[in-house]
Amino acid sequence: NAGVxxxxxxxxxxxxxxxxxxxxxxxxxSHVYWYRQLPEEGLKFMVYLQKENIIDESGxxxxxxxxxxxxxxxxxxxxxxxxxxxxxAYFCASSRRLLAGGYTGELFFGEGSRLTVx
Amino acid sequence: TQLLEQSPQFLSIQEGENLTVYCxxxxxxxxxxxxxxxxxxGPVLLVTVVTGGEVKKLKRLTFQFGDARKDSSxxxxxxxxxxxxxxxxxxxxxxxxxFGTGTSLTVIP
Numbered sequence: 001n002a003g004v005x006x007x008x009x010x011x012x013x014x015x016x017x018x019x020x021x022x023x024x025x026x027x028x029x030s031h032v033y034w035y036r037q038l039p040e041e042g043l044k045f046m047v048y049l050q051k052e053n054i055i056d057e058s059g060x061x062x063x064x065x066x067x068x069x070x071x072x073x074x075x076x077x078x079x080x081x082x083x084x085x086x087x088x089a090y091f092c093a094s095s096r097r098l099l100a101g102g103y104t105g106e107l108f109f110g111e112g113s114r115l116t117v118x
Numbered sequence: 119t120q121l122l123e124q125s126p127q128f129l130s131i132q133e134g135e136n137l138t139v140y141c142x143x144x145x146x147x148x149x150x151x152x153x154x155x156x157x158x159x160g161p162v163l164l165v166t167v168v169t170g171g172e173v174k175k176l177k178r179l180t181f182q183f184g185d186a187r188k189d190s191s192x193x194x195x196x197x198x199x200x201x202x203x204x205x206x207x208x209x210x211x212x213x214x215x216x217f218g219t220g221t222s223l224t225v226i227p
Contacts, residue, residue, distance in 0.1 A: 004160070031213065033215065035217070040128075040204070040220070040222050041219065041220055042124070042206055042217045042218050042219045042220035043161070043206065043217040043220075044217075045214070045215075045216065045217070048213065048214065055213070056214065091160055091161075093160070093215075106151075106163045106166070107151075107153075107161075107163065107208075107215055109160025109161050109162070110160050111158070111159055111160050112158075112159075112160055
């Protein structure tokens with residue numbers, strides 16, 4: 001049973017190029033979350049998606065960043081016209097549908113995609 | 119945006135010592151989780167606490183959820199080098215997971 005798969009693991013881009021990060025959630029998981037992390041820091045929420053729907057994108061910069069989770073295929077985090085400040089590790093996590101009554105699901109994380117902008 | 123502050127941010131201790139990590143917020147959460155992250159990997163869930171005042175023990179790790187469900191602590195007894203890593207608390211509200219600022223622990227043999 002494969003875990004959350006992220007690719008590429010490492011990505012180098014020059015300023016102004018585009019970066020596309022892909023995330024395949026665990027089988028049976030319909031919730032996908034994207035987080036950004038700087039070295040030795042916590043995870044900063046970016047966006048929460050379900051299949052074909054963006055549920056919460058309050059953590060996403062208004063410009064240059066977009067995310068999707070199509071009916072078929074992986075979730076994609078797209079960064080256009082990258083700048084040096086975009087250099088970070090981007091983590092994807094997935095969970096099953098959360099149950100009612102306060103039960104909390106578990107987030108399963110991928111190994112991250114490390115973006116370096118030259 | 120719910121903010122969770124963790125303290126200390128960095129901690130370096132000798133093998134065999136005890137330590138406590140704190141996670142504080144002004145927001146109430148339906149539950150709180152603790153994750154551990156090793157270099158180059160994604161975080162892995164350690165525990166979920168749901169009830170205010172709840173205490174859970176996992177071998178040498180003791181987790182507590184505050185009575186008001188706004189804060190939590192992680193206590194490690196007799197730390198070992200294998201405990202080294204980044205510890206992250208996460209408050210859960212609705213379908214959202216809000217992560218803390220992180221505590222980087224180094225246990226020196």
